[in-house]
Amino acid sequence: MKLVRHGPRGRERPGILDRSGRVRDLSAHVDDIAGAVLTPEGLKNLAALDPQSLPLIDGRPQQDLRLGACVGRVGKFLGIGLNYADHAAEAGMDVPAEPIIFTKWTSSIAGPDDDLQLPPGSTATDWEVELGIVIGAGGRDIPEDRALDHIAGYCVINDISERDWQIRRGGTWDKGKGYDGFGPVGPWLVTPDEIADPAGLHLWLEVDGHRHQDGTTATMVFGPAQLVAYCSRFATLEPGDLITTGTPPGVGMGQKPPVYLQPGQVMRLGIDGLGVQTQRIQG
Template identity: 60%
Template sequence: MKLLRLGASGAERPAILHTDGTYRDISSVAVDIAGETLTDEGLARIAAAGIDSLPVLPQSSRIGPCVGDVGKFICIGLNYADHAAETGAELPKEPIIFMKATSAIIGPNDDVRIPKNSKKTDWEVELGVVIGKEARYVDEDDAMDHVAGYCVINDLSEREFQIERSGQWVKGKSADTFGPIGPYLVTRDEVDDPQNLPMWLEVDGHRYQDGSTSTMVFGVATLVSHLSQFMSLQPGDIITTGTPPGVGMGQKPEPVYLKEGQTMKLGIEGLGEQTQKTIAWNA
């Protein structure tokens, strides 16, 4: 299933993408794409609802973040071997974990605001993993049972804030609008192998990132298991799993960073695409 949320910010309705391309309202069986809805039982109720009989929602509706009421937005750094190489970093021996503020979350096609005093706003197409079952001290063999599905994420970053301003990476990752997610939460049964998904990102029509989840250092099962050793994971928590090469910081001979008035397009095979325009922080 491809689940999404439609409507104005803060007033989104849960929906499903029909095979005929229409959006169908699932609010009769799900309050939101969040929490209990993401459990196996909640997803089974949606699957059994009879999509053909559900009301059609306008195709012109704004697409909101594909998950509501996100509890934790957990990020993994330097998790692609080829991206680590472009930054000159050593491969991590364990996953590098940091957080992104949930206030950064926006819809997949909403505008991205360049933060005040930003000099180095950068892009990162990433595979998002949405938790569907509480996880504590989970073995790697059982980890995938705790995944509800997957989504596209643009893990936007302000590199000066992240690297040159001391402290942890979180302050370079958490500006408002720095977390577009969606358009869909694609349930795990529709993704045969999350470690073999082509992914890409373009800015103003120029393709900067053209990679695959196959070069991840730590795969989805490893990440879910590893994180569960240090914190419980709850339905609706999101793990964004790292980015392939081609970020602005890694461009040669000089880095390339985002400025106002540009357009980003990005996507992951089978999970959909995003488009964002960059605007001033106070626009």
């Protein structure tokens, strides 16, 4: 299944893609793509529905129909740093022995095609295409060999980062990761039955048509099962929590000299089977 949230910002409704790629409304069955809807039982109930029997929403998704973030009421938005060996190398940092965890505040979450407003005075706003994990079955101290059973689905996330505040201004990474709009999520939540191997997906990102990132999740240091198990040691994971799993090389900070986002530019990014995002940069 490909689950979506469609409509104006703050008033999104739940939906599902039909076989022609149109959005069918789920409002008669669930109130949102959130919470208990994402548990194994909730997804089983949605899978039993025939999308073709549901009301058709006017417009084409990501054309004349806005999509919001594909999961609502997110409780925790966790990020993983330096999780690609080749990205660690371009950053001049060692591959971590254990996952590096940071947080992106939930107020950073945006729709996949919403405009990005640069923070006031920002000179180092950067891009990071990433595989997102959406938690389904919650839990604490989840065993790694059962961790995949706790995943409701996967999605595209752009882990936008202001590098001055992340690295050079003291404190934790969180300061440069949590600005409003710094977490576009979607376009759709894709359930695991449609993703044969989440550790073998092509992911890419372009700015104004120039491809900066072109990698594969096969070079992740820690895979989805390891990350879910590890994160659950430090906090109870709940349905709808997000984990964004790190980025391949090609970020702006890694260019020589560094290159950062400017007003008027357009970012496009995507992951095989999970869709494409587009963000226009506003000053």
